[in-house]
Amino acid sequence: MSHIDPMSLPAPDPADPAGLDDLLSEDEKEVRSAVRQMLDASAEPYIAEWFENGGIPNIRELTKELGSLGVLGMHLEGYGCAGMSAVEYGLACLEIEATDSGLRSLVSVQGSLAMFAIWRWGSEEQKQEWLPQMAAGDAIGCFGLTEPDVGSDPGSMQTRARRDGDDWVLDGRKMWISNAPYADVAVVWAKTDEGVRGFIVPTGTPGFSAPEIKHKLSLRASATGELVLDGVRLPASAMLPEARGLKGPLACLNEARYGIVWGSLGAARSSMETARRYARERVQFGKPIGAFQLTQQKLADMSLEYTKGYLLALHLGRRKDSGLLRPEQVSIGKLNNVREAIEICRTARTILGANGISLEYPVIRHQNNLESVLTYEGTVEMHTLVLGQLLTGEPAFR
Incomplete structure (x- = not known):
């Protein structure tokens, strides 16, 4: 083994003194760089104003741009998803949150909550209907689990789904739901006589509303809302067939x-x-x-x-x-x-x-x-x- 004088090596980068970049592959670095470039152009110059004003005015355009980049559901396979590695997804999350946690919340809720729920627990028909348009950013999703009086103990949820003929009828409230005010679809969890089940709820369904939660001093660039379900009637096909219990x-x-x-x-x-x-x-x-x-x-x-x-x-x-x-x-x-x-x-x-x-x-x-x-x-x-x-x-x- 040849001896190398450590002092003859280039000085470490002050932004990466431990040389962490050596642990990444070229593909991983390219994913990181692509995400950084997009954010520097489309979000970084405006994010302080979005935070101060309490929202992103061009949220749908930005979501579509994120979809075009491939970061929405990027760690999922098929259905228009990028199928990238967990490390590549993690590096993307790091770069997105380096701009703002609210943006990373948008991506996380879309890909790791709403899309993952459909991808992991949904029927083939549900996957085909929703995942491609969500991966492209053409449809925005939210995930309804937390309730006004139920946070860390989801087994105590009060939202109920009951059968009515071939349909399901949902009643209840969810709270602190990211993306809710502008979502096109909500994945809602409710108690049934069969235990906790998940439902895909298009947000235009009668009886569904998502009033925005105002006066936040955190995650201000991310829209947060309630989900109010007042006799929301869904067909049997709205249930996620593979998800049973918590x-x-x-x-x-x-x-x-x-x-x-x-x-x-x-x-x-x-x-x-x-x-x-x-x-x-x-x-x-x-x-x-x-x-x-x-x-x-x-x-x-x-x-x-x-x-x-x-x-x-x-x-x-x-x-x-x-x-x-x-x-x-x-x-x-x-x-x-x-x-x-x-x-x-x-x-x-x-x-x-x-x-x-x-x-x-x-x-x-x-x-x-x-x-x-x-x-x-x-x-x-x-x-x-x-x-x-x-x-x-x-x-x-x-």
Whole structure:
């Protein structure tokens, strides 16, 4: 083995001091680059305004552009879906959330919740009807599980579906549903005499409405609403035939959580890089604040936690691509990476000082968004208990 003097090697990139890019294939880098280029052109210049104004005015055009790029349901096979790897999907989520968590929520809800539910649990007819147009961004989906009084305990849902002749009639409410105000189709979970079942509900069905939830201070670029089901009558063919019990919706949530493991790192990277650049430019006491030890400690700690989170996400992605990823392992990733990402954002905010609360910089926007990401798709408490049960063999949920 030949000896190479480490000091003769090129200095590491300050934006990637551990050389994480060496772990990616050329195809994976190309996917990442394509997503970044699209976002830089179509979203990055406008995202602060969308956040401040509380919505994306050209949401359908943007969704179609995401569909043309192939990121909607990109990890699913067939039916117009791109069929890419779990790692490629994760890298796309990272880049999308580096622009904004609300955009990544749009993609996650579309692909990993609504589309995955139909792809995994639907009939062939349902798949043929909905998946191609959803993959193209021509139809937007939402996923109705959470209710006003039911969050972490979906088994206590109050939404009911009853048979009436050959039809199903749905009554109930769902709450905090991303994409709901402009969705074309909702995947709704309801209790029946046969247990929990899933239903495909076109949003134009009589008795269905999706009023928008206003006054949010987080995920403001993402439209969130209620689903109100008041005697919504559906044909028998609207039921997802392969989903029985809570296994159906929980499998969908696991797909979305995997995307969050990667996505949260995007918000962290954006904030960390903003802080690093700011520390080199902001002069106090005659020199850049990046020359002071306390600032360097903050930057070093942020870089370390980001690196560890990235390695964890990549490891879980490789396991998923090998068919070896367990839900408990996704919980490890979601628990660690969102928790560390929000701490990175908070630390970056301190480096920017008062500028850290301005939308002229992305940091406070990412920090506020992550407050929602910390809670949805499983709270910190629930993922902690999932890991606790794995470590002890004792369930402590009740």
